[in-house]
Amino acid sequence: MRLNLVRRNVIKTFLVLTISVGALGWLLTGASPLPSDGFATLDSDATRGEAVFWAAGCASCHVAPGTEEADRPILAGGQSFASPFGTFHAPNISSDPVAGIGSWSVADLGNALLRGVSPKGQHYYPAFPYTAYTHMAPGDVADLHAYLLSLPASSTPSQAHDLGFPFNIRRSVGVWKWLYLRSDWVLQDAPTPELERGRYLVEALGHCAECHTPRTALGGLSQRDWMAGAPNPSGPGRIPAIHPKTLNWSVEEIAYYLETGFTPDFDSAGGHMARVVSNFARLPATDRLAVAAYLKALQ
Amino acid sequence: MKRFSFAVAVAAMGLIAVPALAQDFSGNVKARQGQFRILAINLGILGGMAKGEMPYDAATAQAAADSIAAVSMINQGPLWPQGSDNMSMEGTRALPAIWENQADLGAKWAALGEAAKGLQAAAGTDAAAIGAALGAVGGTCKACHDAYRAPES
Numbered sequence: 001m002r003l004n005l006v007r008r009n010v011i012k013t014f015l016v017l018t019i020s021v022g023a024l025g026w027l028l029t030g031a032s033p034l035p036s037d038g039f040a041t042l043d044s045d046a047t048r049g050e051a052v053f054w055a056a057g058c059a060s061c062h063v064a065p066g067t068e069e070a071d072r073p074i075l076a077g078g079q080s081f082a083s084p085f086g087t088f089h090a091p092n093i094s095s096d097p098v099a100g101i102g103s104w105s106v107a108d109l110g111n112a113l114l115r116g117v118s119p120k121g122q123h124y125y126p127a128f129p130y131t132a133y134t135h136m137a138p139g140d141v142a143d144l145h146a147y148l149l150s151l152p153a154s155s156t157p158s159q160a161h162d163l164g165f166p167f168n169i170r171r172s173v174g175v176w177k178w179l180y181l182r183s184d185w186v187l188q189d190a191p192t193p194e195l196e197r198g199r200y201l202v203e204a205l206g207h208c209a210e211c212h213t214p215r216t217a218l219g220g221l222s223q224r225d226w227m228a229g230a231p232n233p234s235g236p237g238r239i240p241a242i243h244p245k246t247l248n249w250s251v252e253e254i255a256y257y258l259e260t261g262f263t264p265d266f267d268s269a270g271g272h273m274a275r276v277v278s279n280f281a282r283l284p285a286t287d288r289l290a291v292a293a294y295l296k297a298l299q
Numbered sequence: 300m301k302r303f304s305f306a307v308a309v310a311a312m313g314l315i316a317v318p319a320l321a322q323d324f325s326g327n328v329k330a331r332q333g334q335f336r337i338l339a340i341n342l343g344i345l346g347g348m349a350k351g352e353m354p355y356d357a358a359t360a361q362a363a364a365d366s367i368a369a370v371s372m373i374n375q376g377p378l379w380p381q382g383s384d385n386m387s388m389e390g391t392r393a394l395p396a397i398w399e400n401q402a403d404l405g406a407k408w409a410a411l412g413e414a415a416k417g418l419q420a421a422a423g424t425d426a427a428a429i430g431a432a433l434g435a436v437g438g439t440c441k442a443c444h445d446a447y448r449a450p451e452s
Contacts, residue, residue: 066446236385237392237450256350260437261444266339266346268437270392274445278438 029174031117039106042142049147052140054282055205060275061090069278076154081127086163088127096153106145113141123173131181132207180220198294201287211239243298254292324383328391331378334370341366349430357423364422371412385449392449411439
């Protein structure tokens with residue numbers, strides 16, 4: 001009788017624990033979209049959106065492999081990104097309503113960029129740099145939406161990612177987000193409008209840290225090594241440090257590099273950075289100077 | 300003329316396909332890196348003028364632009380033997396993709412030649428003209444480096 005009671009209590013405790021751990025796990029791994037009405041009232045402008053588009057570097061990953069630079073790129077997807085967790089394939093984000101994102105609302109795009117959540121409520125893998133885009137201004141999302149829908153459509157279907165267990169379970173990304181999807185800035189003090197703009201360009205749109213900052217074993221950015229350089233994710237070599245402790249280029253030299261691809265000794269940008277420079281060359285000179293000011297402000 | 304230089308460049312790059320007998324490519328690598336160094340030094344002269352860090356001087360600018368054009372006319376084939384990529388040897392950042400896309404590489408080298416001609420034409424004008432022409436040259440550098448050059452190690 002007594003023993004039965006104890007046993008029953010143990011079972012009860014076990015059940016309660018299992019259910020609460022399970023519920024907590026379910027909550028942790030679930031997708032949390034933005035409030036649905038957040039984007040309804042924003043006016044959107046494709047011309048402004050174009051500047052957001054180039055600053056955010058969308059085309060660099062979402063055009064098909066081997067595509068030449070274009071003023072109005074076809075965002076058919078297909079480029080592969082190897083990682084310790086498997087190989088990711090950039091999806092079609094062209095204006096095609098079926099293969100691409102042509103049927104998306106501004107809120108859908110906002111959820112993707114700011115929360116890493118698909119219109120169906122699934123997590124995106126963080127190969128898509130939403131830990132940076134999470135800082136985007138809602139107005140920029142609306143403008144970008146207008147511009148993306150003005151670009152040519154491609155009916156090329158997106159490829160599935162090649163991932164092993166447990167990374168092929170999208171809910172596992174929920175835990176990752178809980179660890180690494182942060183709303184605060186790395187450079188906390190941006191006392192001038194230029195620094196604020198530079199921080200927005202580097203930490204949000206440009207997602208520079210994705211390559212220039214090393215990662216933890218779980219693939220999150222190691223914030224204490226911010227911009228300290230990292231192994232090249234797509235082959236031999238290293239992505240250089242751009243922290244002022246290492247990079248002694250002047251503000252003008254950094255800005256000139258972002259415009260032309262020429263280093264101070266007139267070597268020229270290589271690899272993925274060549275595409276970044278092509279994007280930044282399309283932005284106003286003040287933006288390139290703002291990026292340089294931001295880098296100089298890092299301690 | 301444009302088509303001709305393109306054809307010459309493609310033909311020149313075709314020489315890469317000839318299998319190399321010797322395995323020591325350090326001389327080839329030195330030569331090709333040296334020519335890029337010549338480009339960088341002369342681009343530095345023109346860039347200094349374009350940025351206003353150095354006074355504009357027509358003769359110096361012209362000599363620099365002419366040197367860049369001269370490098371762009373060097374036959375590239377012998378400098379890039381098969382097996383001199385960064386997977387096969389140390390001391391180079393040349394990606395194996397170079398040897399898989401020789402026609403594309405030829406086209407990109409030809410584009411440098413065209414941009415260098417623009418630079419030659421602009422050199423005698425003024426610093427602003429040089430700046431614009433440099434942008435075009437820089438674009439051709441990036442176009443090739445984007446696909447065929449690994450980051451620094």
